[in-house]
Amino acid sequence: SANINKNLAIVLDKRVISCPTIQGALDGGGQISGNFNSETANNLAVTLRYGRLPVALEVVESRIIGPTLGEDSLSKSLLAGAIGFGIVILFMVIYYRLPGAVAVLSIAIYAGLTFALFKLIPVTLTLPSIAGFLLSTGSALDANILIFERLKEELRNGRTLQQAIDLGWKRAWPSIRDSNIATIITSIILFWFGSAFGASIVKGFALTLALGVGVSLFTAILVTRNFLSIVIKLINPARHQKWFGA
Template sequence: MEQRHVNLILIAILLIAAIWIDLPQNPGIKIGNFEKRFETVLGLDLRGGMQVILSVPPEVSVTQQNLQDAAIILENRSNALGVSEVVFQTAGERIIVGEFPGATNAEDVINKIRQVGQLEFVDFGDTPFPEGTVIETDFGITESSTPESPNPESTPTATSTETSTPEATPEASPTPAPIRYHTVLTGRDLKSVGVSRDTLGRYVVDIEFTDEGARIFKEWTTQNVGKYLGIVLDKRVISSPVIREPITEGRAQIEGNFTSESANALAVQLRYGALPIPLNIEQIRVVGPTLGQDSLQKSLLAGVIGFIIVMLFMGIYYRLPGVVANMALLTYAAITFAIFKTIPVTLTLPGIAGFLLSTGSALDANILIFERLKEELRNGRNLRQALDLGWKRAWSSIRDSNISALITSAILFWFGSTFGASFVKGFALTLALGVMVSLFTALVVTRAFLETAVFDLFKDADKKPGWFGL
């Protein structure tokens, strides 16, 4: 079996997989606990939604690192549970821009952004509290300004979001002063958080502390076996695990009746608990879905028209190689779109423009090869020699042009990340992915298709120079 036949088999497998991923109603993949869906993700300008502009208050000093960290935390909070379209980016020295494609409820967006996210590990003593209970802690309170917190065990009360039970308020004191529970550690002491399964297949949340956090946690758990450690976010209890044994290595597991969704939700709350700076909402802008849908339809129509014109030109001017290039171009489009759905890439109008521009790179490589091929045929080479020399001599030009395009894409992506220009990032990402796929199709797919056509399907092609535009 010749190399072109091996390449054809690999291309066929890749193309079948790409077409399957590209199907509009693709069911996705589910193997055991692994699940992957293939969906087209549309950005704010195509799908509609909301854009929020946040600013750091003037009286607060802020570094670029603080601003970038806040943007990452906000984005991770929104995206870590599967909503992969939300984007937060810095713009300038004190601004963060958030985009919520498909969002229609401004109140939900505001509540998500305004969540302070102060994570605390609190000593509950012998009294666990149900999820949702609001408590007070001594975190951030100095002894000089506030009396010493009472013993949590002496008065098992707390302010709750649910209706208070008779046990919640001692009869002797109808209006007890709220107590403060001691904060053992905060979210700053966490090093990593993840979700796994124990030996019985139950979901658990794995946490690892920093070196200092591990030291404090070791001392506390050694002295408080059998006690409850409250995990509190913004003074609201999200879990009350019991300490079963001293934890001396800085790693722990939170057990409970978790599902995959609830375990990951808790992990997200632990991992992205605190914002390093306060933020004000300066503006909320709504992008209507009608405008986005109209833009999408016009973009797709323009893309289809451009594809048809290019394919007609290639077929008329280059004849047989042009028809082969058109087949390779369709293969390129199927593979690239499959990659966009697999990652997934959020498609915006600039992103679609980057994809269409990378199509030009795919055709540019083919044109360079075909022109070299025609030169070799004019110089008296036979078809096999002309094909080999055509690809070999066009390679340096193809290599340099594609490397230049990738460098440009990297610079644009960095610019978009640094200055909050998400549309520039989308353009750069789709352009870079398209250029890499176009390089593969030009060097592998087009050659395999053309060699199959002239050596297997049309064996007398070398006697018909007109088929090659000569």
């Protein structure tokens, strides 16, 4: 009470950040009042609570990027991915014929499940996260290619279509499983690295890659194999074996 109507300087890093007038006896707490707007009051509260940076910031580089630039880059990346995906689909259908068409349907289901998972989590689509998704799509296509190559080998060895599908998938599965699990482990390490060092770009890439590869394992196990089995039940396998690229 002896210091009422005197100023109390609040000093941080040898600088006075506020100098309020004592208007009553202090009992372990206090309140600063004055002609503040919400922004000034919030800045003062944050400074008192957390302090200032211990070192001065040095501007190394400064650039102004308009909002349309990021939107343009994102749209161009999506367009490039769509064009590349279309070329791959065309190749699959021409080279693998009917199984290639089945692969297209399988990849469409894969993409739908993956984006549903992105929406559920949710995942913010940035350029790195889109790159991770496109890379995981490549893993899904690779799984189909391994199955189809094994299928063609079994057909050349005189197997029936159903036997070729079963044996081809069985012999391709270890390679699909091992490569995808290795990718998921790598993605987990990258995600941990991004979390530990604050690299959100790495986290976004690793998250979409791991989720996409996980879904591709599901589609390789269930979708492609079952779709092929359904197809051969709808056609005459003996007459249309050439549709399978054998």
